[in-house]
Amino acid sequence: GNWITKMVFVLVLGDIHIPHRSHDLPKEFKKIFLPGKIQHIICTGNLCRTSLIQYFRGICANLHLAKGDFDEDHPLLEDEIVVEIGNFKIGVTHGHHIIPTYDMEVLMATQRKLDVDILITGNTHQLEHVRSSKCLYLNPGSATGAYSATQSDVIPSFILLDLDADKAVPYLYYLKDGAMVYDVQEPFVLPSR
Amino acid sequence: MSNDPFEIEQQKLLNEAIQVVNEQGQCMKIELDRNSLRSALTACASMISELRTSLLTPRNYYALYLVASQHLNSLTEHIEMGDHGLSMNELYELVQLCGNILPRLYLLIAVGSCYIKSKEIPAKDIFHDLVEMTKGVQHPTRGLFLRSFLSDSTRELLPDRGSEYNRGSTVNDSIDLILTNFTEMNKLWVRMQHGKSFISQARKEAERKQLGSLIGKNLQRLAELEGLTIGIYQSDVLTRILKQIDKCGDVLAQQILMETLILAFSDEYHLRTLPTLLDTVLKLTDGVNIQSIVGLLIERLSAYIKENPSKSTHSQGVEEEKDIFLVMSDYVVQVASERDYVDTPDMLRLIGSLLNMVFECFPGEIPYVDIIFDLVYVHIDGKTRGETSDCDEILRETRKLLLVPMETFQNITTLLDLSNYTKVIEILPYEERKYVVTRLAQNAVDNDTQLTSVEEVDLLLSLLGPLVRDCDDKTGNDYDEDFDEEQNLVASMISLFYNPEFETHINILSTAHEHFSAGGIKRITYTLVPLVFSTLQLIQKSGTQDKTLLRKALKLAGTAVTSLHSAGKPDISFRLYLHAALAAGKLGLPQMSYDFLTKGALTIYDEEIASPKNRFDAMILFVAALKELDCFSHDSYDTLVNQTAVTCSRLLHPEHQARALTATAGLFVSALDYGENQFVEAKLMKDKLSKAAKLVNAMEPDYQELKEELILEMLDYGVYLVGANNLDPTTLSSLITVTKNFFEEGKTSNTSAHAIHLKKTLKRINQLSSENEAYGEVDIYQLKDFFS
Numbered sequence: 004g005n006w007i008t009k010m011v012f013v014l015v016l017g018d019i020h021i022p023h024r025s026h027d028l029p030k031e032f033k034k035i036f037l038p039g040k041i042q043h044i045i046c047t048g049n050l051c052r053t054s055l056i057q058y059f060r061g062i063c064a065n066l067h068l069a070k071g072d073f074d075e076d077h078p079l080l081e082d083e084i085v086v087e088i089g090n091f092k093i094g095v096t097h098g099h100h101i102i103p104t105y106d107m108e109v110l111m112a113t114q115r116k117l118d119v120d121i122l123i124t125g126n127t128h129q130l131e132h133v134r135s136s137k138c139l140y141l142n143p144g145s146a147t148g149a150y151s152a153t154q155s156d157v158i159p160s161f162i163l164l165d166l167d168a169d170k171a172v173p174y175l176y177y178l179k180d181g182a183m184v185y186d187v188q189e190p191f192v193l194p195s196r
Numbered sequence: 197m198s199n200d201p202f203e204i205e206q207q208k209l210l211n212e213a214i215q216v217v218n219e220q221g222q223c224m225k226i227e228l229d230r231n232s233l234r235s236a237l238t239a240c241a242s243m244i245s246e247l248r249t250s251l252l253t254p255r256n257y258y259a260l261y262l263v264a265s266q267h268l269n270s271l272t273e274h275i276e277m278g279d280h281g282l283s284m285n286e287l288y289e290l291v292q293l294c295g296n297i298l299p300r301l302y303l304l305i306a307v308g309s310c311y312i313k314s315k316e317i318p319a320k321d322i323f324h325d326l327v328e329m330t331k332g333v334q335h336p337t338r339g340l341f342l343r344s345f346l347s348d349s350t351r352e353l354l355p356d357r358g359s360e361y362n363r364g365s366t367v368n369d370s371i372d373l374i375l376t377n378f379t380e381m382n383k384l385w386v387r388m389q390h391g392k393s394f395i396s397q398a399r400k401e402a403e404r405k406q407l408g409s410l411i412g413k414n415l416q417r418l419a420e421l422e423g424l425t426i427g428i429y430q431s432d433v434l435t436r437i438l439k440q441i442d443k444c445g446d447v448l449a450q451q452i453l454m455e456t457l458i459l460a461f462s463d464e465y466h467l468r469t470l471p472t473l474l475d476t477v478l479k480l481t482d483g484v485n486i487q488s489i490v491g492l493l494i495e496r497l498s499a500y501i502k503e504n505p506s507k508s509t510h511s512q513g514v515e516e517e518k519d520i521f522l523v524m525s526d527y528v529v530q531v532a533s534e535r536d537y538v539d540t541p542d543m544l545r546l547i548g549s550l551l552n553m554v555f556e557c558f559p560g561e562i563p564y565v566d567i568i569f570d571l572v573y574v575h576i577d578g579k580t581r582g583e584t585s586d587c588d589e590i591l592r593e594t595r596k597l598l599l600v601p602m603e604t605f606q607n608i609t610t611l612l613d614l615s616n617y618t619k620v621i622e623i624l625p626y627e628e629r630k631y632v633v634t635r636l637a638q639n640a641v642d643n644d645t646q647l648t649s650v651e652e653v654d655l656l657l658s659l660l661g662p663l664v665r666d667c668d669d670k671t672g673n674d675y676d677e678d679f680d681e682e683q684n685l686v687a688s689m690i691s692l693f694y695n696p697e698f699e700t701h702i703n704i705l706s707t708a709h710e711h712f713s714a715g716g717i718k719r720i721t722y723t724l725v726p727l728v729f730s731t732l733q734l735i736q737k738s739g740t741q742d743k744t745l746l747r748k749a750l751k752l753a754g755t756a757v758t759s760l761h762s763a764g765k766p767d768i769s770f771r772l773y774l775h776a777a778l779a780a781g782k783l784g785l786p787q788m789s790y791d792f793l794t795k796g797a798l799t800i801y802d803e804e805i806a807s808p809k810n811r812f813d814a815m816i817l818f819v820a821a822l823k824e825l826d827c828f829s830h831d832s833y834d835t836l837v838n839q840t841a842v843t844c845s846r847l848l849h850p851e852h853q854a855r856a857l858t859a860t861a862g863l864f865v866s867a868l869d870y871g872e873n874q875f876v877e878a879k880l881m882k883d884k885l886s887k888a889a890k891l892v893n894a895m896e897p898d899y900q901e902l903k904e905e906l907i908l909e910m911l912d913y914g915v916y917l918v919g920a921n922n923l924d925p926t927t928l929s930s931l932i933t934v935t936k937n938f939f940e941e942g943k944t945s946n947t948s949a950h951a952i953h954l955k956k957t958l959k960r961i962n963q964l965s966s967e968n969e970a971y972g973e974v975d976i977y978q979l980k981d982f983f984s
Contacts, residue, residue, distance in 0.1 A: 022722065024729045026641065026688030052684065072771060072817060102820045102859055108919060112912035115956045118949065150733040152778035153824055 011089050012040060014062070016161035017047025017097070017125040018145035019055065023073060025147035029159050031183040032146065032176070038062050041163075043088055047125025047143060048080070048097030049073050071125065072099040085117050089166040090193055094119035098126035098142075107133065107140075114138045120193055121164075121171060127153070130160040130175055132188055139171060139191040148178070169193035202395075210256045213246045214263050220246075221267035228271070233280045237291065237303065240271055244299035247338065253395055254337050254388065254403045261341045268306050268345075275310045284311045297332055301342055304329060309349040318364030319355050323373040326350075331380070336388040343381045344410045347374075347417065357423040367423030371433060378414035379440050382453070385411050386446040404448060411449070412456035419460040429465055438476050447483040454480070454489045463500035464507075466493065467520075471512055474527055478534060486531060487542035494524055494549040501557040508557055521558050525550055525567055532575070541586055543575050544593035551597060555604050562610060565601055569616035572597055573623070581625050591628050594620065598632050608640045609647065612655050621659060626671045630662035634682065637663065641688045648695045653704050657711035660686065664723070665715045675718060683722035690726045698740045702749050705731050709756055717763040724756045728772050731756070732779045746783050750776060754792065766804035770814055773797040774821040781825040789825065790832055793818075801843070812852040815844050819859045837863045841884060850891045851906060857888040858910050865921050881917065882927045885910060889934050900942040904950040907935045912957055918970050925973040928961070936979055946983055955983060 014036065021027065028036075044059050048071025056079060059066050065088075070080035084095040094117035098104040101113060104126040114122045114137070121139045128151035131142035144160035151157050160177035163185075170190040176183060220243035227236035247264055249257070274280075275287065282290065284307075291307050294300035308322045326346055333339040350373065355365035388404055389397070418424060418433065441453050454477065458466065466473060473493070477486050497520060501508045509517040528546060532538050547568055554564045572594060579590055598620065601611055611617050621632055637660060639645070647653050661667050663686050693708060695701040705727060712723040731753040735746060753776050761769040773796030780789035797818060805811050818840060828836065837860070844856035864881035892906045911931045917923035935954060938944075944951060958976045965971035 020729075022684045022687035023725045024733075026684075026691055054680075072813070073768070099820060100816050102816070102823055102862055104820075106916065106920070108916040109913070111960065112909075112916065112957070115912065115953050115960070116908065118953070150729050150736070152732070152775050152782075155736050 011042045011166040013043040013164040014041045015045045015143045016146040018049045020149040021052045024149035069095045069097045071097040092119045093121045095123045098124035128157045217246050217263050228274045241294050241299040244302045248298050272306050284314050305346050312353045319361045320365035320369035336384045339384045381411045386444045408452035415456050415460045450480045450484045463496045487546040491546045491549040498553040498556045541589040541593050566614040566616045573620050602639050606643050626669045633660050637685050646694045650703050650707050654707050687722045687726045690730050698738045713759045724760050728753050728756045766800050770797050770800045781827040786827040808848040815856045854888040854891045857884045861885050925970050929975040
């Protein structure tokens with residue numbers, strides 16, 4: 004592929020569930036979702052309110068929006084997305100068709116099918132970050148800390164992915180005691196193909 | 197420039213007069229420079245003669261007067277310099293020789309002020325003289341300006357505490373001068389409106405109004421006197437002022453002078469003389485806008501009390517100390533009842549200043565706010581729906597009043613406690629009511645205000661009627677562009693309903709459900725969905741063990757889903773039933789969970805989910821939900837899983853059938869790893885997979901790509917099942933064989949995307965075999981040739 008050396012920030016979030024299960028994104032998060040700082044937005048699904056798309060557009064032009072089980076049909080929402088950002092091939096799907104969504108073996112199968120370097124899924128409302136030699140598996144959790152039938156301790160979270168040439172650095176953000184904190188992870192190096 | 201001939205004539209007269217004034221003024225100056233005082237005085241007298249005119253309107257006369265008085269000021273400056281050789285007394289006598297009264301008096305005043313400045317004789321003597329003399333001019337316009345000149349000329353010369361003109365005079369002399377002048381000026385001002393005139397009555401009034409400050413100035417002068425103590429004010433000065441105001445009976449004068457009085461004198465004085473003031477105002481002539489006067493007074497008192505919190509009460513005679521607010525609110529009621537005509541918008545503005553007083557001076561007294569809204573209610577009842585011509589204005593003012601407490605408290609629960617506040621909202625016409633309650637809702641959401649009782653929520657949702665349901669008095673179209681915003685706002689409120697007691701919280705949600713389910717089809721998708729999730733969340737977080745209460749809560753959730761279902765929302769109702777089933781399962785209520793799955797979800801599926809894609813999606817979700825449930829007995833689970841498999845096999849499109857069946861395979865679990873409750877039938881697991889494979893196999897060659905995709909999915913899922921559910925590894929080998937056959941039939945290249953996928957899967961199986969011997973038994977080498 005082409006060697007792009009510019010730093011790219013990708014905001015990864017999902018399972019927002021407005022207005023079904025929450026009424027707004029945390030104000031601490033909105034403070035850093037600013038235009039000019041973020042180049043791509045990846046959403047794992049379950050907006051549910053389509054006016055959020057307008058909100059995302061106000062942050063950046065490149066939107067990659069997967070369709071969740073509570074989303075209504077919309078031209079911009081897709082079941083499975085494969086997109087190249089920088090040198091990375093990124094797969095996105097909500098994950099409610101993957102049974103069970105949290106099983107690594109099943110996720111690895113999805114990675115094989117989509118042939119991606121980074122696989123992003125949602126549905127569990129749990130912030131996840133796992134890597135194998137071939138792929139970085141990410142789940143941004145629920146940006147609003149929305150109710151989940153299977154998970155009783157949901158906290159609001161999202162991921163900021165910093166892509167620089169062949170390195171991807173995930174920043175895992177979440178709300179703790181009312182303040183926004185983040186854990187920065189080791190860079191994931193693009194596997195050779 | 198108007199084309200009105202009268203105006204043109206006036207301008208002509210004025211310009212001519214000004215010209216003469218300036219010419220004579222110029223002559224006077226020349227004579228003064230030559231030190232010929234007498235000639236100067238003659239010129240001055242001629243100049244002032246222009247002020248003898250009766251032809252100018254008061255406004256134009258004022259313009260002329262201003263030009264003339266400037267020249268007069270030059271004269272006084274010259275005289276003060278003292279080079280003229282005459283004594284003050286001689287000068288004073290000299291000017292009295294002037295023929296006509298008006299010039300004579302202007303000159304006398306000018307010289308008189310110099311005389312006072314010279315301090316040769318007591319100021320009071322001159323004052324006395326001038327006041328007497330000026331009585332000789334009784335023409336309203338001419339007299340008014342003459343006395344204004346007197347007032348301006350003596351301004352700096354008033355005996356007072358600390359003044360240099362106290363020889364033989366006291367501040368009382370100043371008071372007398374000013375009060376007499378005030379009284380005379382007022383009489384003339386009032387008389388201006390009578391008599392024959394060459395201008396219209398309306399114009400006369402307008403011009404009179406502009407002159408109000410000339411009379412009002414006297415009150416300001418009084419207030420500026422250092423020596424005017426509260427004692428003198430209270431015992432003497434106020435009485436005399438009010439007497440004149442009352443006696444003149446003139447609407448304009450009373451209006452302007454009362455307001456000037458309030459603004460001129462200190463608020464401390466007003467507090468001390470409050471009863472007198474209030475009494476006087478009550479008795480003012482009909483037509484005076486006393487609401488605006490009282491409003492002004494209240495504003496001033498509010499500012500004063502805010503600075504001096506200790507002065508917030510008032511007692512009259514032997515009465516107890518009473519908060520000023522109560523004094524004023526009682527007074528406002530009195531005004532409304534004793535005056536013949538009360539203008540409602542003006543009254544509302546007056547009430548607005550009372551409201552402001554509460555927030556500025558008595559912020560803790562919430563009941564006072566309710567008193568105010570009682571007043572509002574009384575005044576707007578019967579006038580809110582176009583019965584009167586000022587309805588729009590009434591509604592505007594009412595809206596302003598309603599918004600103030602919202603902004604101040606930032607907590608709508610305080611407002612919900614005020615029965616008069618809510619009463620006022622309820623009598624508003626539809627659009628207005630909708631606006632106000634939308635603001636209430638937004639305020640609650642913005643402030644995260646919690647609503648913690650059934651009564652509060654019930655009251656609030658009733659008030660929110662225009663948002664929550666179709667009201668009887670509805671006007672206009674509810675379902676416009678704002679509808680989505682509005683309903684989202686209502687939905688957001690559900691998260692504000694909270695009570696630490698589980699049962700109370702359930703009752704609150706139940707009350708909300710009653711209100712929302714009456715909202716009609718378009719609304720309930722927005723409102724009942726969040727309600728269901730709120731209920732499920734409550735159950736999840738409550739930690740309560742009371743099964744009765746938990747059942748009650750789940751039933752509520754179920755009822756809400758049923759309402760949604762009845763309104764025609766099958767897809768979301770289906771999904772919500774699954775969530776309810778999961779919640780019930782986690783609580784150890786298998787019967788409820790089973791009913792939600794079968795009587796709820798599957799019934800909707802059978803009866804209402806029609807499109808093939810939607811049916812497929814629904815089945816996948818159903819399987820996913822079953823996978824999370826472990827509360828069922830052996831028999832129940834058996835029934836559910838088999839029923840699911842049958843339903844999946846009946847999906848319309850073969851690819852849906854294949855995928856769904858593959859998913860159901862995961863529901864069959866080996867007894868070795870799970871407890872007795874779960875179903876034990878590894879054979880059936882294999883059964884589903886092979887059935888799925890057969891379906892794919894049966895698809896036509898045209899669908900080669902799809903076939904490959906499907907079989908690879910199944911293969912991948914089989915890899916998972918071997919490890920997780922103890923799937924027999926030979927099943928996996930068979931699937932690989934099927935895959936190999938597809939590739940051969942389709943002549944698929946070993947470098948195609950699907951081939952690469954397959955290779956990776958085989959590699960994965962190989963990898964896993966080192967961790968789990970079961971994988972070792974899978975024949976991955978059957979494709980050795982294909983990949984070489």
